[in-house]
Amino acid sequence: MFIGYARVSKEGDQDTTAQVRTLKEAGCKKIYEEKASGGRWDRPQLQRMLEHLREGDVVVVWKLDRLSRSLRDLLTFIEKLSDLSVGFISLTEHIDTTTPAGIMLTQMLGSFAEFERAMIRERTKAGLALAREQGRVGGRKPKLGTSQIQAIQTMVASGQTSAAEAARLFNVHRSTISRVLREVDNTLS
Numbered sequence: 001m002f003i004g005y006a007r008v009s010k011e012g013d014q015d016t017t018a019q020v021r022t023l024k025e026a027g028c029k030k031i032y033e034e035k036a037s038g039g040r041w042d043r044p045q046l047q048r049m050l051e052h053l054r055e056g057d058v059v060v061v062w063k064l065d066r067l068s069r070s071l072r073d074l075l076t077f078i079e080k081l082s083d084l085s086v087g088f089i090s091l092t093e094h095i096d097t098t099t100p101a102g103i104m105l106t107q108m109l110g111s112f113a114e115f116e117r118a119m120i121r122e123r124t125k126a127g128l129a130l131a132r133e134q135g136r137v138g139g140r141k142p143k144l145g146t147s148q149i150q151a152i153q154t155m156v157a158s159g160q161t162s163a164a165e166a167a168r169l170f171n172v173h174r175s176t177i178s179r180v181l182r183e184v185d186n187t188l189s
Contacts, residue, residue, distance in 0.1 A: 002058050002089075005049055005174035008035055019062040026091055038069045050080075051135050058087035058098060068131045074130045078106055143172050144180065150179060153184050 004023030007012035016033045023031050030052075034045040036139055053059070061067050067090075068074040078088050078097060087098035088106075096102035128138065144152070148170060154162045156177075164179060167174045 001030070001054075001056075002026065002028045002060050004031035004055065005046065005051060006031060006033045006062065006065065007038060007043070007046075010035055010037060017019045017092040019066065022062050023060055024092060026060055036068070038065060039075070040095075053081070053084055053086050053107065056087055060089045060091065063092040064090045064095070069076070072117070073180050075106070075113055143176060144170060150182050152180055156181060156185075 002009040004020070004026070005021060006015055006019035008017035008019075014035075016035075018132065020031055020033065032045040034043050036043040036045075050058070064074060068077060081088050087096070089096045089098070089102075095105055097106055131138070150168045152170065156163055156166055161169065164174055165175045167177045170177075
């Protein structure tokens with residue numbers, strides 16, 4: 001059975017009329033309509049449709065972006081449908097996973113998505129390396145300065161205060177004090 005999914009964004013006064021008409025013309029017997037963001041997967045009608053899918057069904061959308069904004073999420077969704085032995089058709093892009101050519105196209109899209117992720121990782125690593133070369137360090141700023149660390153180490157080592165009291169005094173978590181004291185122990189060893 002052909003099952004349609006129509007979605008419009010929450011913003012504005014959009015409606016699914018044109019999508020529904022096209023899905024009916026394509027032979028959809030049941031159509032799930034939704035007004036929700038395409039960047040989220042917790043859409044009630046989408047989840048309801050997934051629960052009602054049976055082996056041999058075909059999910060039909062008017063356009064790929066009605067299902068997801070992200071290529072990676074879209075491919076994950078199509079893979080999930082494949083695991084359920086459910087086909088997928090996008091009318092505008094002429095993608096049909098019920099045919100060998102459609103399966104091949106989906107696999108090519110997956111390859112492009114994987115390539116895109118690898119390129120992003122590569123650019124991120126290069127950017128971080130450049131930042132390190134320029135003396136910039138990532139992560140949060142330290143909660144304690146050098147003088148505060150030295151004061152804590154002296155206070156705890158002399159028995160003047162406990163680690164828990166030092167944490168309260170310097171307004172940090174007990175684990176921060178433990179890490180500071182552990183670093184001193186490691187440098188002394």
